[in-house]
Amino acid sequence: xxxxxxxxxxxxxxxxxxxxxxxxxxxxxxxxxxxxxxxxxxxxxxxxxxxxxxxxxxxxxxxxxxxxxxxxxxxxxxxxxxxxxxxxxxxxxxxxxxxxxxxxxxxxxxxxxxxxxxxxxxxxxxxxxxxxxxxxxxxxxxxxxxxxxxxxxxxxxxxxxxxxxxxxxxxxxxxxxxxxxxxxxxxxxxxxxxxxxxxxxxxxxxxxxxxxxxxxxxxxxxxxxxxxxxxxxxxxxxxxxxxxxxxxxxxxxxxxxxxxxxxxxxxxxxxxxxxxxxxxxxxxxxxxxxxxxxxxxxxxxxxxxxxxxxxxxxxxxxxxxxxxxxxxxxxxxxxxxxxxxxxxxxxxxxxxxxxxxxxxxxxxxxx
Numbered sequence: 001x002x003x004x005x006x007x008x009x010x011x012x013x014x015x016x017x018x019x020x021x022x023x024x025x026x027x028x029x030x031x032x033x034x035x036x037x038x039x040x041x042x043x044x045x046x047x048x049x050x051x052x053x054x055x056x057x058x059x060x061x062x063x064x065x066x067x068x069x070x071x072x073x074x075x076x077x078x079x080x081x082x083x084x085x086x087x088x089x090x091x092x093x094x095x096x097x098x099x100x101x102x103x104x105x106x107x108x109x110x111x112x113x114x115x116x117x118x119x120x121x122x123x124x125x126x127x128x129x130x131x132x133x134x135x136x137x138x139x140x141x142x143x144x145x146x147x148x149x150x151x152x153x154x155x156x157x158x159x160x161x162x163x164x165x166x167x168x169x170x171x172x173x174x175x176x177x178x179x180x181x182x183x184x185x186x187x188x189x190x191x192x193x194x195x196x197x198x199x200x201x202x203x204x205x206x207x208x209x210x211x212x213x214x215x216x217x218x219x220x221x222x223x224x225x226x227x228x229x230x231x232x233x234x235x236x237x238x239x240x241x242x243x244x245x246x247x248x249x250x251x252x253x254x255x256x257x258x259x260x261x262x263x264x265x266x267x268x269x270x271x272x273x274x275x276x277x278x279x280x281x282x283x284x285x286x287x288x289x290x291x292x293x294x295x296x297x298x299x300x301x302x303x304x305x306x307x308x309x310x311x312x313x314x315x316x317x318x319x320x321x322x323x324x325x326x327x328x329x330x331x332x333x334x335x336x337x338x339x340x341x342x343x344x345x346x347x348x349x350x351x352x353x354x355x356x357x358x359x360x361x362x363x364x365x366x367x
Contacts, residue, residue, distance in 0.1 A: 040269070042066075042076045042261070045094065047087040047104035049207045050080025053231045054224065054291070058159045058253065058284045059103040065276040070269055076101065087205035094256050095151045102256040103158065106144075107188030112151065114329045115336040117188050118343050119144050119155065121248040123322035126347055128160040128250035128285050129358075134346040135252070143339050152259045156277040159253035159284030162292075164245030165229065166310055167222035168213065168238035173310060176317045185209055185221035189325055190247025196321045206232070213237040222247065226295035227288055235303045242308050246318055253284065 044063055048056040063076035081087035084099065091109045094102040107120035119140070126134060134140040135157055144155045167186070173179065180198030191201030202218050212218045214237040221238075222245065223229050235241075255277050262270060299305040310318075330340030 039072065040074045040265070042074060042100035043084065043098075044076050044078045044101040044103055045084050045090050045099040046078065046102070047081055047090050047108060047205060050078075050083060052080075052206065052228070054161070054228045054284070054288060055159075055206070055253065056080060058280060058287075061283060062103065062158055062255065062276060062280040065279055066273055069272045069276055074265075074269060074273070078103075081205055081207060087207070088203075091151075091153075091256065094258050095153055097152075097258050097260065100258045100261040102254075104254055104256070105187075105251065106155070106254045110188065113147060113335070114332050115143075115147055115339045117329070118339045119147075119252060120188060120254065121190070121251040122326060122343065123190050123193055123247045124249065124319050125343070126250050126350065128162045128252075130347070130350045130354075131160065131250045131252050132157065132281070133350065134343065138346045139342050140346070143342060147335065147339075148256070149259070154257040154259050154262055156255040156257065156274065157252050157281045158255035158277045159281055160288075161224050161228075161248070161251045161253070162285055162288050163225075164222065164248040164251060165225045166242035166245050166247075167220055168229070168234050169220040169240040169242060170213075170216075170238045171219070172240055172308070173242065173314060175311070176314050179314075182220055183218045185212065185218050185223075186247060188247070189322070189329070190222070192325045193247065193318060193321045196325065197318065210234060210237060224251075225288065225292050226299055227291040230295045230299055235299055235305050239304070239306050240308055241299065241305045242310055244310070246310070246315060246322070253281075255280075 044059060046056065046059045048059065050056060051060065059078050063078045066074050066076050079085075079099070085093045087104075088108055090099075090102040090104050091112065093099045105120045107117040109116045119135075131140075135144070141155075141157075148155045167184065169182075171178065176197060179194065182194070182199040183202055184194055184199055185202045185204045186194055187201075187203055191203070194201050202212075204212055204218075204221075206223065209221050209223060210232055213221050213234065221234065223232060223234065225245070229235070229241075257273065262273070265273070296307075300307050326340065330337045
């Protein structure tokens with residue numbers, strides 16, 4: 001029979017050894033994760049209405065990803081347009097550090113530098129798939145970062161709408177002359193093209209589009225596509241819905257990060273933020289691809305929307321004007337020329353490849 005006193009002594013010794021080991025190990029865990037236990041609070045300001053389907057939801061999803069992937073070490077709070085700053089004040093707010101992140105589109109900042117527009121959408125430019133190829137593996141992201149570095153910002157792609165719709169019109173567009181005098185909400189390079197066609201581009205944040213179209217202060221508007229346009233109720237203010245979206249063939253949504261705030265993060269959290277942006281980028285495109293289908297059916301078959309294709313003559317004229325506008329942007333300064341050359345080279349290569357892949361398959365599928 002064993003001695004109970006000796007057993008107690010043995011248990012005490014083992015407990016003491018294990019407890020000592022735990023005490024020794026604890027500092028090593030803390031050293032490996034220096035910010036463990038510390039919550040970093042970030043603000044994300046957006047150009048979209050709060051919780052708006054697709055775009056606003058994309059901002060919420062990105063914040064959720066960062067929160068969860070970091071194990072709660074970063075908490076990102078999302079602010080819709082006008083909650084903290086105005087829709088078109090996002091760039092400056094993140095640049096000066098009022099917020100650590102922004103969620104918008106680069107063509108809104110053409111006043112900062114004309115080349116910003118290449119990183120959102122170029123008329124008759126790149127599709128979503130092609131934009132991701134150019135940004136991630138074609139040199140586009142390096143140029144984007146170089147441009148934003150002067151503003152203490154880091155740009156990221158955080159979503160794509162895919163090919164958008166041509167817009168909502170309160171009158172039919174049968175010829176290029178029908179664009180003359182047309183007041184249309186349309187941003188970026190597409191707005192300049194409309195201007196050259198005789199129309200008047202108007203810049204409005206998303207939340208102001210419906211009342212402007214309904215009141216007649218604008219004659220037409222583009223927004224995104226069926227999913228978002230249905231949510232805005234634009235079919236109540238105009239019945240002619242045109243395609244294709246020549247002005248935005250694959251619009252990249254932009255995440256901007258204050259560089260000083262980003263550099264203050266430990267390396268693992270930096271990687272988490274960037275990885276979350278990549279995930280959100282793919283998720284938004286998938287969301288739009290899935291939801292546009294049923295939304296278009298609802299607009300046409302339940303709300304009586306007249307779905308129309310722009311006439312070929314109109315598209316040809318607009319394409320010619322688009323080429324002129326984009327070429328002139330390239331001639332404004334050496335950096336814009338570098339971006340234009342990179343973008344144009346990639347576009348030419350993508351067209352050649354997709355002629356025998358994506359486009360050829362699409363054509364074959366409709367036989």
